[in-house]
Amino acid sequence: MGGPSAVTLLVGTRGSALALAQAGDIAREITERTGVPTELVPVTTHGDVSRESLSSLGGTGVFASALREFLLAGKCDLVVHSMKDLPTAPYTGLRIGAVPIRADARDALCARDGLTLETLPDGARVGTGSPRRAAQLAARRPDLVIVDIRGNVDTRLNFVSSGELDAVVLAAAGLGRLGRTERITEYFDLESWPTAPAQGALAIEVRDEDHSDALARALAAIQDDASHAAAAAERSILYRLEAGCAAPIGAHAIVGQGNVTLLGAVYAPDGSDSLALTGSGDVVTPAGAPETEDFVSLSSASIIETAEEVGRALADELLARGAAALAPLKHN
Structure with missing residues (x-):
């Protein structure tokens, strides 16, 4: 731990x-x-x-804009975003200063009576505000009634407690951070149910011009290169496809000793079709580094650059295989 500081970070x-x-x-x-x-x-x-639906609001970027304006106005020193809610395009005057260790990236079912997706009765009512989750649910269980819902975690869980819905699908990370994991009746495997790009990751955004000692120490203390690289790989798919945060796209990256593996999936909104591909790439060892240097000691920039390249290449392959015909993407 560093010594005490007279500076308080807002x-x-x-x-x-x-x-x-x-x-x-x-x-x-x-x-x-x-x-x-x-x-x-x-x-x-x-x-x-x-109380409008997320898609009608213009996607999850609506959650980031006020925070960014607040930060640019100098009213705080850093802001904490759920990274899956953060638009992928660069924002003038701001940068992602750190990505802490990622929480559980999986989706979770919270159903009445301990039910799972397989054991929910025919015609069960399942709530979600995510087009991607709605498509995945419809693909697995076309008999379900998918209900578009809004509200915080407890509001959504109360739809089940009250009997209005039979189940809801939520991010395991959010349930964990709020101490609500006892409500989970099933976790969905990331290989067969990839989640929103960067789900479970947090992005710490700061002003480009701010390089104060206290802030630099804070960012270095919480940065996790593997989590940052995985999130960057997943988000680069969205950026390359020119798709919004609410698009029916799932991604799952694994960052290992010197390599990045990425699964990307695009869904038809009604769940009738999907396209899933996998790509990978090796992290380039910086010039002059010893041959025995392992992943954890490689430069953060090299890891993130490789991750983004893997994401861009996979997005190009998805487009070549017809992804734009499946989902409402801006990419021409």
């Missing part, structure tokens, strides 16, 4: 219970590892107060 976050929980975890980790004091600064976003 951590911007959405005001939802989940956002406050994950930002609080980051703030505590920074202070524990560096001694730099932190303070949470909640920001209300349009996505938090609107």
